[in-house]
Amino acid sequence: MNVLEEAKKLFQNCDELPREAVILNPEVRDMCESNTCGQYGRNWACPPALAPLDEIKEKFDKFSNFIMLSQIYELEDSMDFEGMTEGIKDFQERLVKLNKELKGSGTPYLILGAGGCSLCAKCTYPEQPCRRPDDMIISLEAYGIEVIKVMKDNGLKYNNGPNTMTYMGGVLY
Template identity: 45%
Template sequence: MPLDKVIFNWAQAAGFTHVGRLERSALRFLPEVREMCASDRCRSYGRNWTCPPACGSLEEITARAAHFGRGILLQSTGTLEDDFDLDSMLEAERLHKERFLRLLDRLDASGEPVLPMAAGGCTLCERCTYPGAPCRFPRRAAPSMEAYGLWVSRVCEDSGLPYHYGPRTITYTSCILYDTDDKRG
């Protein structure tokens, strides 16, 4: 079975609400997105292996991404009782991260080379080891799309996948780049 089909099947089995092809031309690593990270509103800038500056410069990220010819967008959409339903937002985020890790573990076990980009900051550890010690989970910890300088809504739009699914919804989006070398035939 072609690699594209395998990865799409695994993503759907992981429970994502929406799965779509990532258009490589949608990957524009923007300094203005990285500048938003530098404002440190999430309090992770310079404190986490998956956040800037530890995740690499835009030049390093662009070079990493150049090794991969295809990608998949992964979304989890939750329903909110009202626009301020924080509990439902957090639950949707938790489910998305759980699904993402499930898919990453499956890809890791397959030996396929991938470049994962998560939604939001890494939450694998209660306290990150950065900068004093190496990451405890380097194969599971993934920088966010924003940490890599991607404007997520534009990436979705340019790839033909909606970013917003209506009032009282929240959607978390991740992506995984993978190789064009289809070893499965």
């Protein structure tokens, strides 16, 4: 199964980057502690529930390929919170579909998304173990990936104009 071809079926932009172009930055991971997204300490796919960055780097370094995924969503205006919410929901659903397509392919992979995992209506963290650990989608930032820098350094467009929202994800394989 070709991972890039499967991704292209679901996402507007699928850019294969050298794996070495994606750096894990401890400062990005540390920003999770400021809890901007509201998931710190509330989600199995976010710090502090995740392994330390050095352990994540060991896992990350086992992969040789990286695909940056992005999807652009039109908004009514820059304050269209409903449009942003619908966009992230759609984006995460696309990641789940890609995960389902790649399962059983025999190709080791890891899908990274935007924001905390949202597979369950309410995460069990920290009271109970994750209900779906094999389906969990961890954010790029929780892995310490500085998304805008990766985009800029590789000539990829992050800002797609007024009244749009672009969500980013990635696939390591």
